[in-house]
Amino acid sequence: MARFRFAxxxxxxxxxxxxxxxxxxxxxxxxxxxxxxxxxMHNFPLRDKRVQEHYMEAGARYGVAFPQIHLYTLGHQGYYRSRLDSLEGKLCLESIRQGIIAASEMGVPSVIIDGMRMNDEAKKRHVFQVAQYAVRTGEEYGVQIGMETDMSLEDHIRFLDALDGKLKLCFDAHNPVMYGTGYPPDMIRTLGRERFDHFHIKESQANEDGYLSVETPIVLMGQGCTYFRESAQAVKEIGFEGWIVSENFYFRPNILEQGLDCVSAARRDVESLHAVYGTE
Known part of the structure; x- marks a missing residue:
């Protein structure tokens, strides 16, 4: 089996x-x-057997696996940072439970939760309690829990170690650059292989002042300033094996303006991923 697989x-x-x-x-x-x-928002569609069959049939037809379920809607709702006894907090826990059960039913090995924008101690406490619940529920159903976060390196280590290594990282190598929390290659080397479930990869160009933000354009891999090649080298150096996941946005106007459609743009990123990570 290849050392890396690309999703x-x-x-x-x-x-x-x-x-x-x-x-x-x-x-x-x-x-x-x-x-x-x-x-x-849609009563947990991935628990619906017909929806599950729809995805599994499509995966088989197009030769595509499903290595993770990311609780995307929940992350955008922001309920992770709510007290667990609030309506939002209860809905957060239920969303996690339903996502984990769906993953177990579909044979998806990992569910990804959110740990972004924990900008005060109360939010950090709520997110930690959510992570504890997710890990317990994941163990019950045989599903690994991963977390995407914008924390500093030191907070990464404290947070993960407090959960006895049972929570793994969906490490987005773009986030430390955009949020100013560290140099991604060094963070990858320090965190070490065992703390990662998989990696998110995308690229941005800086604005005229040299900064990244949610407004600066997402670009194809190798065209930005988020240490794409350097991070790939660090991933290889720590001995990681597994999934490298593109979180690029192939429908963005600045990408399509290059004369590409969504598929041809995505194909260029596949080629770039193979070139920097290798196919061994």
């Missing part, structure tokens, strides 16, 4: 569901990191 986020394409799976397969990706199909 893409479902929300990297303009439409979710079988069309996103088809586009991923046509671009040459090995897998798709699923979103939650609307999560609590």
């Amino acid at each position: 893409v986020c479902e929300w990297s394409f303009p439409c979710w569901g079988s069309l996103a799976v088809k586009m991923a397969g046509e671009a040459g990706f090995d897998g798709v990191q699923l979103g939650d199909a609307g999560g609590s």
